[in-house]
Amino acid sequence: MADHDSIPTSEQTSGATNLPNLGEFRMTRQRREVYDVLMSRHDHPSASEVFVQVKDQMPSISLATVYNCLETMTQCGLVKQVNMDREPSRYCANLKEHAHFYCHACGEVSDIEVNAFERLDEAFQVPTGADVTRFEVTIRGTCKTCKTADAKI
Amino acid sequence: MADHDSIPTSEQTSGATNLPNLGEFRMTRQRREVYDVLMSRHDHPSASEVFVQVKDQMPSISLATVYNCLETMTQCGLVKQVNMDREPSRYCANLKEHAHFYCHACGEVSDIEVNAFERLDEAFQVPTGADVTRFEVTIRGTCKTCKTADAKI
DNA sequence: GTGAATGCAAAACCTTTGCAACTGG
DNA sequence: CCAGTTGCAAAGGTTTTGCATTCAC
Secondary structure, three states: OOOHHHOOOOOOOOOOOOOOOOOOOOOOHHHHHHHHHHHOOOOOOEHHHHHHHHHHHOOOOOHHHHHHHHHHHHHHOOOEEEOOOOOOOEEEOOOOOOEEEEEOOOOOEEEEOEOOHHHHHHOEOOOOOOEEEEEEEEEEEEOHHHHHHHHHO | OOOHHHOOOOOOOOOOOOOOOOOOOOOOHHHHHHHHHHHHOOOOOEHHHHHHHHHHHOOOOOHHHHHHHHHHHHHHOOOEEEOOOOOOOEEEOOOOOOEEEEEOOOOOEEEEOEOOHHHHHHHEOOOOOOEEEEEEEEEEEEOHHHHHHHHHO
């Protein structure tokens, strides 16, 4: 994990939905660190959560830079921004098409495999004449842990 | 449209997914006006867009009150809050289960009918042991208007 | 070398909150 | 009557921005 050489190139990511366009991407120490942190976690941290962890390795980094890095990487398609309601944006490095499960009790977000993303449009009456770029699916509910904890109260 | 008597009671809305709980709901002039504005539009206005329109009818109303009204009505299940990325929250009075289409060119949000919402869970590997409350589906792309406009440039 | 990225602080933005005055049931 | 709601202004938290400095290519 967190291997510097694991940053995908345009060629390597041809399986992903949005090909990263890394043409003008300048690899700074800050960006590398931010990306590494994101790669090492599967819990969709927010910018400030990333900031806290990166600051450990690089005390001089500023929060604004973390925001800039995450923004740039999102534009490049290197990471994905995940927004839940009005909560702070979260970020994830899982480029594979997937849905999200959101537990409204603990606020945790987890990735969900999709069995047939491509057949999703059958279920929806997409406006005629519109170009569909992508489906975004969030499943809301209570995770196993919170359900159990709640039952014990 | 915008009929004051059209505000649903708990009994009338038994078909909706979340039954409005209007027990403690006090119908003030402000709330009625906010609700009317929302009922009269199908374009998912934000709080300040609602504010502008309500202020027309009721110049003394404050933005904070509009926020309060919308929040309360969302809690009651009278309206739905729709969040797109980091944009201001939008609101809609369409209580029927539906998905949203978001045009990233013009930023408009439109409702999408769902043919088989209940069979959606077949397509996703929902975490075992979790309780699913609801599916939220956003389809992103370019609407017909923007697609056409773009082609002309 | 040079344009892009950083770090800092300040601003922008949407939304919530505290509190006195008001009002719907 | 009186708990709940309003209006105002001020605060809150997240994200962006301006600008001088630094750095990657």
